[in-house]
Amino acid sequence: MTENYLSTDVIIVGAGPAGCAAAIDLCRHDLNVIILDKAAFPRDKCCGDGLTTDALRILDELGLRPESITSWNAVTDAIIYSPKGERTVLPLPEGKGQFAAIAPRIELDHQLLQLATSRGAKLLSPLGFSNLEQFDDFVKVETTDGTNILARYVIAADGMWSSVRKAVNNGIEGYRGDWHAFRQYFSNTGPNAQHLTVWFEPDLLPGYVWLFPLPGQRANVGFGILRDRNHKLKDMGRLWKDILTRPHIREILGNEAIAVGTHKAWPIPTRMKKLESTSGRVFFTGDAIGVADPMTGEGIAQALQSGRLAASALTKAGPYDASKARSQYRLSLDKALSRDHQFAGQLQSLLTSPVATELAIKAANMNRWTRRNFARWLFEDYPRALILTPDRWKFGALSNDGAYQANERKISAEDADLLLIGESE
Numbered sequence: 001m002t003e004n005y006l007s008t009d010v011i012i013v014g015a016g017p018a019g020c021a022a023a024i025d026l027c028r029h030d031l032n033v034i035i036l037d038k039a040a041f042p043r044d045k046c047c048g049d050g051l052t053t054d055a056l057r058i059l060d061e062l063g064l065r066p067e068s069i070t071s072w073n074a075v076t077d078a079i080i081y082s083p084k085g086e087r088t089v090l091p092l093p094e095g096k097g098q099f100a101a102i103a104p105r106i107e108l109d110h111q112l113l114q115l116a117t118s119r120g121a122k123l124l125s126p127l128g129f130s131n132l133e134q135f136d137d138f139v140k141v142e143t144t145d146g147t148n149i150l151a152r153y154v155i156a157a158d159g160m161w162s163s164v165r166k167a168v169n170n171g172i173e174g175y176r177g178d179w180h181a182f183r184q185y186f187s188n189t190g191p192n193a194q195h196l197t198v199w200f201e202p203d204l205l206p207g208y209v210w211l212f213p214l215p216g217q218r219a220n221v222g223f224g225i226l227r228d229r230n231h232k233l234k235d236m237g238r239l240w241k242d243i244l245t246r247p248h249i250r251e252i253l254g255n256e257a258i259a260v261g262t263h264k265a266w267p268i269p270t271r272m273k274k275l276e277s278t279s280g281r282v283f284f285t286g287d288a289i290g291v292a293d294p295m296t297g298e299g300i301a302q303a304l305q306s307g308r309l310a311a312s313a314l315t316k317a318g319p320y321d322a323s324k325a326r327s328q329y330r331l332s333l334d335k336a337l338s339r340d341h342q343f344a345g346q347l348q349s350l351l352t353s354p355v356a357t358e359l360a361i362k363a364a365n366m367n368r369w370t371r372r373n374f375a376r377w378l379f380e381d382y383p384r385a386l387i388l389t390p391d392r393w394k395f396g397a398l399s400n401d402g403a404y405q406a407n408e409r410k411i412s413a414e415d416a417d418l419l420l421i422g423e424s425e
Ligand SMILES: Cc1cc2nc3c(=O)[nH]c(=O)nc-3n(C[C@H](O)[C@H](O)[C@H](O)COP(=O)(O)OP(=O)(O)OC[C@H]3O[C@@H](n4cnc5c(N)ncnc54)[C@H](O)[C@@H]3O)c2cc1C
Pocket: 013, 014, 015, 016, 017, 018, 019, 036, 037, 038, 039, 045, 046, 047, 048, 049, 050, 051, 052, 055, 127, 128, 129, 130, 157, 158, 159, 160, 161, 162, 163, 164, 181, 182, 183, 222, 265, 266, 267, 268, 285, 286, 287, 288, 292, 297, 298, 299, 300, 301, 303
């Protein structure tokens, strides 16, 4: 490699969850990593900020501490409203760690990136990806300021509109994502807005409206709709105003709630079967490969996981055997995500019907056991398609601990010590 060029083992384009997860794991294997992001961090990302159990477990493994995020809100239950307005409370397990949380992306992504750089990843930002050229044993990446970087591999973690995908020209013609979601922060929310709440509004199905509470009477509120089933895309602004005037939603949000900052909308890609996962020495992850859940549009866990799988494939294959790295990555994606993705896609079609959605929620609300297990399934405590994939059945699969359990144990041990001290005084 030439001396005039920056050089590294892996260039990661995009410092969101997918890119940071990949960077942290690659650094653990002592590889040199450059992360390139066009945004200056901390940066916002249009998102609901909801973290599923799967996302939390991965963040825990990566070393992210909830205490590092000021607005972290651990969720203990969820309230869902059926299309007919029936209310169901879904409790999450208690005393076994965290099963759901809300963490604003401006804070979450910044802390994840700090973790990656503290492990040794070199950050170039704000600096955009411009182009790449592939050779037998390496890739040359050009950035928007004309810097050239040589690397053995590129991990594309640059989101829905992946410029890396455009550069290798293997996208889907005219593709604009599958879901379109709209988000607004609120302050001064009412007393009913303390719970994670989801409304399955008949006119939005299989989409929904969410209210994800944040500390200090704040909330992330938004809605998602499917592009091809819903013709309201052009009118999202008007639809949003209409949603906010719906009495059952206003009652929870509170009449004094104040919209903070601008509202934002962004697509969510869920077409991992159609989008190529690799191209030569380039590996696509997260939204750049459309791994978000087709049923809910949640994509943070999947972004983290695909980033880790790409990192693992590269470290296993080593710097020269790109073909082995590609097959390793495809195989692991297939095993870890494809089957759940496919199943969630089928459920999405089912939830288009208000009758089917009503029945599904009724079934979930049958008794305490169904409510708890539906909550665990909904929040990706176990794989979506677990029931259909016997190779993943193992004893205790439905009763795993949540994330940050060790932390909770430590805290409760400390509390116990305090209690003992209190008793002896
Ligand atoms: C409104 C909305 C609500 C959502 N709610 C949730 C939720 O509650 N829970 C959940 O799990 N998922 C949710 N999602 C999905 C989730 O936000 C995404 O799936 C997730 O952010 C994907 O992570 P990523 O790392 O692949 O990409 P991103 O988070 O999009 O990160 C991509 C990064 O690449 C950088 N980049 C882009 N282009 C370039 C370039 N040319 N050069 C350099 N850098 C570049 C960007 O600056 C960015 O930092 C929601 C999505 C939307 C739109």
